Amino acid sequence: MSNLNNLTIAKALELIDKKEIQVSDIYQDLLNSIKEKNKELNIYLNTLPDPLKEVKKKTNLKLKGLPIAVKDNFCVPEMPTTASSKILKDFKSPYESTVTKNIKKAGGVIVGKTNLDAWAHGSSTETSDFGRTRNPRNTNHLPGGSSGGSAAAVAADLTLAAIGSETAGSVRQPAAWCGTVGFKPTYGRVSRYGVIAMASSTDSPGPITKTVEDSVILYQAIAGHDPNDATSSKKEVKNLIKELDQTIKNLKIGVLYLDVEELESIKDIYQEQLKVFEKLGAKVEFTQALDPRYAVGVYTVVQRSEVSSNLARFDGIRYGSDRSHFGDEAKRRIMLGTFTLSKGYADQYYNLAQKVRTLFINDFEKLFEKYDILVAPTSPGFAKKIGSSEGTAMFGELEDMLLEPSSIAGLPGISVPCYRDEKTNLYLGLNIMAPMFREDLMVRAADAFEKNTPWNSWRNNS
Amino acid sequence: MNKYTPIIGLETHVELKTNSKMFCGCVNDPFNAEKPNIYTCPVCLGLPGALPVPNKKAIEWTIKLGLSLDCKINHFSKFDRKNYFYPDLAKGYQISQYDIPFCFNGQIQTQQGEIKIRRIHLEEDTGKLLHEIVNNEPVSLIDFNRSGVPLVEIVTEPDIKNGDQAQEYGKKLRTLMKYLNIADCKMAQGGMRLEANISLAPKGSTKLPNYKVEIKNINSFRFLKQAIDYEIIRQSKILDQGKIPAQETRGWDTTKQQTFSQRTKEEAEDYRYFPDPDIPPIVFTQKEVAAINDSLPELPDEITSRWQKEYGINTKYSHQLVVDDKTVSWTEKILSLSKKEDIKPTAIIGDIINKKINVTKKDDPEKVINIFKEHHQTVTINIDELDPIVDQVIENNQDAVEKFYNGKTQVLGFLIGQIMSRLGKKADSNQVRQALLTALKKSQ
C-alpha cells in the first residue's frame, strides 16, 4: 500500500489492529507528503520535529499515535503557538490546552500547528500574518477560515484528522469549502481552556475530519467537563459511535435559508440533495426562520466587543510583540469592538445585539418543537477565489451568515460535503444543526447522508 | 468654615486572606513572597487562552461581610470586565462587579451618627509596580505575585462629616473584618487601602457639590484624618474666593502635612463594562443567604454593648479587646470567671488594659485571674503597726481632719492613701478605713 496518509482514522485503526500496517508506515507517507506540498499550500506553520518519538509512547492508547493537526490558536508546550499573528511569532506556551491534552491522552500525536486567519478573525485564512493557505481541491481558491489550515490539511491528506475552533462558522465553513466534515459541538461541550480567545461566548473547539465517523472518534476524545473552564458543561458525554449506521426513518427535518438571496445559483443543488433524506424515510419540510441577516449584526457586535477585550492582554510586556504589530483586520475589529462597548454607544450596540441574540435562541427553540434537526447550506456558495477577502471589511461575516445564527445560540452543527462541481473540483457543504447537547441527532443524519451520497472523497474515492 | 458642610465618602479596598487567589489556584500571599513572580499561573499572568474560575470562599466571605454591615444581598449577581490598560493589569481588564454588586444598602454606626454603605463588591487585585533605575534608565518593574488576589471594595454614601468620623469608620471596618477572620487589614502591607472623596456644600444646601476631590494612597488612619481635615480647610478657602476646587486626585504629604495634586481628572474614564462571558452568574436562594446570616458570630458592636450591660465594661476598653475571635473568647472566659470568683469585671479588665498586671493573651484565663488576685492580695496589718501611723497621719493633716468633721467625708480617701503609702505594704483598705474612722471618732 502507498499513500497511507489517505486513510481515515477509522480505517487506519482497523488496519493497524489487523497488523496489516504499522503506524510508522503512515508517518513515512505523511511526512513525505508534507515535505512535498506544504510550501505551496502553506498549511503548517510549525511541525513536530520528531513525531515518531511521541508515537512510540502511544501505541497502547486508543488512537495509537495517529497524527492529528491542530489549529495554531491552541496552546501546546512543544511548538510555538502564534494564532498566525506576528505578535506571537515566537511565543512558546508554558501550559497546554485541555483539548490537546485530551488528544494526547487518547493517543493522538500533534503532528503540526495549522495556519488560520490571524487571531481567528476571518473566513478565508487569507488574513494570516504568515501568508495565505490554498484550497487543496483547487489551489486558485481559498480554503475558507478561520480554521482553513486544518481543513486544508485534511483535504490534502497532510494529516489523518484535525482540530479547529469555531466562533461563527470557523470550523464548518472551511470544512465545507475544502470538501471535508466539520463538527462544531454545543457551546460548552468542549473546553476552551488554552484556546486563544476570540469571542468567549461562542468559541467552540471542534474536529475537522475526512468522515463523520472520524469526527465522532475525535469528539469522544475531546468532549467533556473541564474545571478550568467555568463555561464547560457537566452534562454526561453521550457515546455518539452508536449513532453511526442508524436509521433516520421518521426523523423530522426542517430546511432553512434556501430562500436567502445570496444563495446565488445553488438553491437547486440543495433541493436535489435533500431528497436523499426523504428516500431514507425522514420527513423533510422547508420552513422559515428569523432572518439570518440579523445574526450578522449580532455576531459582528458581540464578537468584536469580546475580542477587543480578549486581545487587551497582548501588550508586549509579558510575552509577544507590542500592539503596533497587529494586522489590519485585527486592528479593525479591536477598534470597532471598543467602539460598540464605549460610553454612549454600548446600549445602542452591545446591549441591543445581546437582545437580538435572545430572539434567535427563542426562534430555534420554537423550530425544534416542530423538527428534530434543521439543515441549511453551510455557505452561500463555493470557495471563493484567492484575493477575494482583501480590503473587504465584512467579508467573513457575510460568508458566515448562514452559520452565525446557530453559533450565537450555542447550538451544535456538522457540515458534510453535499456536492462537487466537476469543472472546478470545488465543494458545497450541508450544515445539519440540532438542539443543544443533541449531537446524537445530527450525527445520525450526517452519517446517513454521507453513506448514501457520492460526495465524500474518502468513502467514494472521488 | 462653618459656612460649609463636608460631603465625604470613603472607598476601601481590602485583600481577603483566602488560601488561593480570586480566579485561580495560585498562592495568596504576595507580601511574604521571597521573590517576584513566583506565585503566578496562566490565569493571573494573563497568558493567551487562560480562563478564570471564581473562588467560592471569597464570595461567601463577601456575603458575610455584607450581612455584618446590615446590607441587602443581591440574589442574582455577576462579574463584569472593567477594561483599561496599565502594565500591572495582566489581562488588560480587571474582573470586577459593575451594576449588580454582591451587597448593597447597609450601614454602620459611629459616635457621630450612621454611615450608610452604598455597596460591597468583589474583584481581583493588580500586580505591583516598583520604580527603579536599571542600567541608568528609569524603569518600572512589575511583580505579578499580587495579580488576582481577591479584593473586596466597600463604598460608603457621602455621609461622613470629618476626619474623626472617617477614622472611626475605618477602625470599625478593620475590627469587623479581622473579627470575622476574613482579612488581616495590615495597612502598611497594602492589605487595606483607603480613598476618600471630599467636597463641600454650602450649609443648608440640598444640592450635591459640582466637584469632587479624591484623596488616594493613604496608608494609615492617622493620615486619613489629617488629610481629610486639611482638605476641608483647603477647599473652603477656595470656595470663599468664589472659585471651585479642581476635580482631581490628591495624595497626602506627611512631611509637609498637606495634600498635593497627583493627577487632574478631566473626564471620567470609560471602562466599557460588560458581563464577563467566561464566568456564569452567581445566584443565591433566600435560604442560602439566611444560612450564612445564621452562621455569623456575635458581631463586635453586639459584644461591646453586651459587655457594657452585663459586666459594665466601658466601650473604650472593649474596643481594644474585640479585635479578633480568639481575644474575644479569652476575654469572655475571664469575665465569667471573674463573676464566679466575685471579682469586679471592670477592675480586672481595667488592670489588663492599663497593664497594671503582667498578662498576655497567651496566658490561660485561670492564670490571669490568679495573677489579678495576687496583685490585689492584701495583708492584715498588726494594730501595733497600724494605729501609730493612723495617729501620725491625723496629726499631720489637721486641715483634712477639720474638713471631715465638717461633713466632707470624701477626704477619707486622701487620708487612707496617706496611711497606705506610709505603711508601704498592701494593706486591706477596709481595715485601714475602720482604724481611721475609729481614731477620728475618738479625737472628735
Next chain:
Amino acid sequence: MSKIDQNTIKHISDLANIPVSTQETKKLVDDFLKTLKVIDELRQVSVEDVEPTHQVTQLTNVMREDEVAKEKMLTQEEALANTESSHKGYFVVPRILEK
C-alpha cells in the same frame, strides 16, 4: 447612524491602546461606516420586553474550592520565559508615571 469621523477614531485608538497612522485613520472611518451600516439593521427588530443573552449555557454558580493548585503554578523562569525584558525576576517597562 452614529457620527463617525477622525476624532472618533483617534478617541477609540486611545481607548484601545492601538497606534494608528493618519492614513489608517482615514480608512478606519470608512470601515466603521460600512460595518455600522450592517449593524444598524438590528434596529429594525423589535426587542421590547426581551432580555439580553450574555451566556447561552444557563449555568450558574460555577466556583472552585479555596485550594492552592501547585501543579498549575508557573516557576519564575516559566513566567519570564517569553519576554526579553526582565530584570532580577521582574518584568521591565519604561518608567510609568503614577496612575
